[in-house]
Amino acid sequence: MDGTNIALTLFFLYWLAVIMLERKGILKKYNISTYGPVLMIRTTHGLKLLDKLAIPKKAWRVYADIGIRLMFIGMIAMFLVIILSDLAMLASIGDNSMPEPGKFNEARNIFLIPGVNEFIPLTWGIIALVVTLVVHEFSHAILCRVENIRVKSMGILLAVVPIGGFAEPDEEELFGKKEEEITYENDPYGDRRLGITINDDEPEKKVVKTDEKIATRTQRARILAAGVMANFVVALIAFTLLFGPVLGAMSPLGDTMIVDVAEDSPAYAAGIRENMVITQIDDTQIGNVNDMLEYLEGLDTGTMVTLHAASDRIISTYDVEVIDPDIEPSGxxxxxxxxxxxxxxxxxxxxxxxxxxxxxxxxxxxxxxxxxxxxxxxxxxxxxxxxxxxxxxxxxxxxxxxxxxxxxxxxxxxxxSYDGQVATSLGISVGEFPATAYLELFKSIPQMLKGLAGWIILLGLPIIGFAGEGFPGFSGTLAQFYEPVGWAEPFGIGVFWLANALLWIGWLNFYVGLFNCLPAVPLDGGHVFRDYMNAFLFRVTGNEEKAEHLSALVAATFAMLILMSFLFMIFGPYIVHGF
Missing domain, CATH: 2.30.42.10 (PDZ domain)
Known part of the structure; x- marks a missing residue:
């Protein structure tokens, strides 16, 4: 049984345990709710801290007002991206240029779930996701207290491991309505909590209108936009640190890496191994593969050279003998x-x-x-x-x-095409990675944000990278090409961990913030869109009930359109080319 099957087995055993504990009422006893395999563990501890954090109310309202404007900008931008993507895919069907199904449109890669999305590494992805969800939810909670909306509880979301945090505002005060409490007794399968109706005879959730909505439209918008604003602020801080002092503390060792060593060669006997980065031969610095080949050219068999090579960023010297100066070029x-x-x-x-x-x-x-x-x-x-x-x-x-x-x-x-592997007269084969140019290009991304290309690179960096190869972070073989310098030198490999954490925290916060801008309920952008649409339609019709009905219909239409667009992106290539 492979690791994936073991993990799935353990997950389903955990889910079975959750179902049993819920049916026995044990989870309810400890104020724990379930949504499928996800546990919502509530607590009232920390609510006083929210009141203290909410004291500079004027500053928080300015913060949230900026968030509302950014939310509408993100809403328009994301909706245009979806529409343009749909139009491009429809056009590709007409001219028979629809791309074949691939990893970019697989369902698991549409969702930003670490361990499921193959582009998001599990460890850094979980760290980034937890940060993203915690700052998002607690920003909602702080703005609730700023606007004097009660926060009933806070807590963590648990699915075997913690996957985020939440704050639970009083929906009656926030939205002016009170919903019937749904428990295991009246919703044993969780379908009503997910909005699923099993049959037409099933009674709908009772909604009792209060005499007056406590939160105004502006207050609700501030509370809902606060989460998006928090994600954007965290992304800005993470990217500022990453593209500033962190990348500035990295220096390339060289562009030439050993990719193969003949086991019967003097180089192997001297201790040379694969994945070492060559920095110098004798007194000559080696910047790339051609530098190395030019230096070795003309050396006779039996000539001894001193090879400087780095392994895990530690440079050592090796005395190696030239064994075959007449190697045919690889072409x-x-x-x-x-x-x-x-x-x-x-x-x-x-x-x-x-x-x-x-x-x-x-x-x-x-x-x-x-x-x-x-x-x-x-x-x-x-x-x-x-x-x-x-x-x-x-x-x-x-x-x-x-x-x-x-x-x-x-x-x-x-x-x-070039396979990147070149045989040398030392009995080793080397390859070249443009480490120096790559780092400089990476550092130049903030300057590129003045144009559309920079934003495309930033948004697609972990998935597409600079040339379609993707960029998972400074780890594995890639990290071998760089060393920490300056302030980061004492931290060693820690600077690469910091870079990876900042990369994924920034990228995931930015994406989650944009996603929540979409005008689709239950996303924050969907609630704000429906509220402002309601106000606009009320001005047009002068009828509150009609405006509320029409705004709900428009919001539902947008939500369905966005859902169908995502499904089209996933299944469109399969429909054209077959499953």
Whole structure:
């Protein structure tokens, strides 16, 4: 039985225990409610603290008023994103360009649940989710006390492990209505608590209107917007710390990593292992793979070099012998040939590899790019091609055309790929990760927020990253390329933990804040939207009952439209391409 099955088994055993304890009335005895497998553990301790925190009422109201405006901005932005996504998907059906089903539209990846969403790491995701829910709910609670709305209880949400916190305002004071209490006796399966009607004969929840709503529309909006505002503020603080002092305390060790070591090589005997980052050979700094290859070029067999390599950010030196200076370049693979291009005219074929151009070895994509960047239209070059099933190379004379994007540059007309692994004369293979450029690009994100591209990068960072690879954080192999410097040096690996925590706390708070802006009940944005729609329709109709009915209908329509949009995003590709 694998880990997933064990976890599911334990979870269902826990859920069974919850059901049994609820039926025996044990949970109710301790003021614990259940929503499926989620326990709401209530307490009245800490309510006095809310009153103390709510003392600067004017400041809190200004805070919440800003939150209302941000909520409407987020509401419009999120609704436009959903509508544009739907239109793009509908257009793709018309021109047969609907993307095939993939991980980006899987149902589990639509929801921001750590351990379920494959893009969100479990540990950092849980930490971020707890912070997100706690600040959201307690902001509601503080604004309730600011507006003199009673908070009945506070507590934690538990589903095997704590998944968040909550504050329970008095709904009669907040919304001006009192609902019939639903317990296990009148709702044994929990369907009514979830808004599900089993049959038409089932009595509806009784709603008793009070003579007067205690909270005004503005007060309710402040209370509801406070949670969203808290998420945005926490996201701002987290990202400010991340993109400022934390990333500023990281320095790249180098871009060259050892990806393979021959076990019978002197390098292996000297202690060289995979995933070490090479920083220096003898007295020469190694910035990238080409720096290393250029230094080793021309060294004779038996020459000893001192290799500086870092493992877990600790740099050690290793004396390594050159064993094979005449290694054939690995080349770059030709994935496809551009039609009517010089490569096509010369007879180059997909599935082969470019090994040499004008006698210069192509050991990496950097070599190929460097040669092509210095070429000119009309230049004749000799391209040597290698095939997997044939020894040696075949030469082709190719006259370069004008590059379609840069008039002064030559154009060969091949689409290439590079596996990133280069064999060296030391009996090791190395790969290159642009650690320096990656960190600089990461630091530049705040400057990019002046344009739309920056916001797209920030919103999609953990999922898409900078080039579709996603960015889970500074962990695993990626963390090997960096070391803490300055104030963070004494903390060692702790600075990477801090960076990961800030990344996920910022990103999840930002996303949850935006999601709660959507005009769909029961989300905060849905309640605020319905309240303001009610006020607008009352001005138009002059009839309070009619305005309330129409606003509820409009809000329900928006909620259904948003739900259907999410379902379309998930199932659209499967409907077109099949399940």
């Amino acid at each position: 770059i693979s030709i994935q496809s040939i551009v039609e009517d291009s010089p490569a096509s005219a010369a007879g180059l074929e997909a599935g082969t590899s470019i090994m040499y151009i004008d006698g210069s070895p192509i050991r990496s994509y950097t070599d190929f790019q460097s040669i092509m960047n210095t070429s000119v239209p009309g230049q004749e070059v000799t391209v040597e091609i290698g095939r997997e099933d044939t020894e040696g190379t075949t030469s082709y004379n190719v006259t370069l055309a004008q590059h379609p994007d840069v008039e002064t540059k030559g154009f060969l007309g091949v689409v290439t």
